[in-house]
Amino acid sequence: MVSNSYDIKDGPKDGKKVFRKLGTCSRTFFHILNREFGHQKELHENAADSLAGGIMQKGYQCGMLWGASLAVGAEAYRKSNNQNQAICVAINATQNLMESFSKRENTMNCRDITKCDFSSKLSFVKYFFSGRFLHCYDLADKWAPEAVKSAFEGVSNKEIILSKGCVSCATEVAKKMGSGDEEMTMVAGFAGGLGLSGSGCGALSAAIWLKSLEWCKKEKKKSSFKNPNSKKVLETFYLATDARILCSDIAGKHFMNIEDHASFIKNGGCNSLINILAKS
Numbered sequence: 001m002v003s004n005s006y007d008i009k010d011g012p013k014d015g016k017k018v019f020r021k022l023g024t025c026s027r028t029f030f031h032i033l034n035r036e037f038g039h040q041k042e043l044h045e046n047a048a049d050s051l052a053g054g055i056m057q058k059g060y061q062c063g064m065l066w067g068a069s070l071a072v073g074a075e076a077y078r079k080s081n082n083q084n085q086a087i088c089v090a091i092n093a094t095q096n097l098m099e100s101f102s103k104r105e106n107t108m109n110c111r112d113i114t115k116c117d118f119s120s121k122l123s124f125v126k127y128f129f130s131g132r133f134l135h136c137y138d139l140a141d142k143w144a145p146e147a148v149k150s151a152f153e154g155v156s157n158k159e160i161i162l163s164k165g166c167v168s169c170a171t172e173v174a175k176k177m178g179s180g181d182e183e184m185t186m187v188a189g190f191a192g193g194l195g196l197s198g199s200g201c202g203a204l205s206a207a208i209w210l211k212s213l214e215w216c217k218k219e220k221k222k223s224s225f226k227n228p229n230s231k232k233v234l235e236t237f238y239l240a241t242d243a244r245i246l247c248s249d250i251a252g253k254h255f256m257n258i259e260d261h262a263s264f265i266k267n268g269g270c271n272s273l274i275n276i277l278a279k280s
Contacts, residue, residue, distance in 0.1 A: 011145025012036065019140040024052035024225065026063030028140060029147060033071030036148045041074065044186070047213035049225040051205055054110030056234055057118035060200030060245065061193075062110045064140065065101055068147055069094040069194060070209070073186035075155045083181060087166040087188040091196065091258055093154025094189030098197060100150040104143050108199065113139070167191075167262040169270055170206035176278035177210050192255045193247030201247050203270065207233045207277040236280040240273055 012018075012032055019028045026048040034040050050056055051066040072093035073086075080086035102108055111117065114136065116127035127133055170190035174183055187209065189195060190202030211233050212224035224230065241250055248254050251269060255261040264270075 011148045013141075013145075015140035015142070015144035016137045019137055023223065024049045024063060025136060025140065026051040026067035028067065029064045029144075030067035030070050032144055033068055033148060033151050034074065036151070037071065037075045037078075039074065039078070043216055044070070044074075044183075044213060046222055047209055047216050047224045049223045050208050050212040050227065050230045052225065053114075053118050055200050055205055055245075056208065056230060057110075058200070058245065059109060059111030059114075059117065061108050061197070062101070062105075062113060064143065064147070065094075065098060065108060065194060066190075066205060066209075068097045068151065069189035070186050072097065072151050072155055073188050074182065075151070076188070077182050077185035079155055080185075083185060084164070084166045086185045087168050087171060087191075088160055088258060089155055089157075090185060090188035091166075091168065091191050092157060092160050093151060094195040096150045096154035096157075097147060098195045100146050101143060104146060105139065108194075108197070165262060165266070166258060167265045169203040169261070169265055169274060172265060172274050173203045173206045173277050174210060176274065177207065179210060183210065183213075191258075192251075192261045196255045196258070196261055198246065198248035198251075198254045200245055201237070201241075201250060203274055203277055204233070204237050204245065207237075207280060211280075233277065233280045236276060237273075240276045 022028050027045050030045045030048045048067045052063040054060040073090040076086045076089035080089055114127055115132055117123040168188040168191035170187040171184045174187050187206040190206050193199040194202050208230045211229035212227055215227040215229045216224050244250050
């Protein structure tokens with residue numbers, strides 16, 4: 001395993017190649033980081049397809065970030081002494097990734113990057129034939145070594161101030177869905193709209209990914225991109241939130257830090273939504 005002094009010059013040079021092979025941005029970065037950590041998880045990576053395009057192609061946080069967050073969550077599980085520590089590490093490492101990505105792209109949202117509304121056939125055709133899709137391949141190539149550096153720094157950061165009773169809304173969903181400790185920790189960084197950013201709901205994305213994983217295991221499929229289980233989760237979520245998807249809109253606030261988010265969840269914040277997603 002590389003050290004905290006990871007040099008991006010030695011980082012992966014095949015982001016574009018992996019993206020072309022695997023087909024989605026989310027699976028690409030889950031795979032690349034898993035590979036660099038030395039722990040491949042093919043089935044879990046396949047399930048990440050459903051987070052591509054900013055959560056099922058809805059244009060929110062770039063799939064590269066969702067996939068990368070799953071990878072640092074898995075590494076946080078392996079490196080930590082207990083789940084409390086692992087959740088803190090996963091959220092911190094996700095924030096590291098988001099800062100790196102934002103510096104590279106000046107945004108974290110898929111629609112800002114692609115200039116595409118994937119629900120519109122005309123918009124998608126324009127995205128493809130204008131060559132805008134090439135920007136995503138180039139971004140994968142350029143950000144891959146930076147992402148790996150940020151990921152290693154995030155999970156190796158010994159300066160993290162551990163919160164007592166650290167909680168993630170995404171982990172709570174996973175727990176209620178019957179997931180084991182590892183998968184619960186893998187989604188921990190989704191907390192508060194991914195790294196506490198207040199954007200697309202992290203609890204939703206956790207439920208979508210876990211339902212996709214369940215589907216992949218049952219159907220033995222290589223991709224979960226349009227699996228019906230995830231579509232059902234999204235439909236249920238929209239009904240429960242009046243079609244609101246931003247964490248800050250649903251929670252009615254932006255979380256200042258891990259403690260603020262943990263307190264919100266412990267005091268019943270989003271409890272009804274978490275239960276609805278877990279049963280969807």
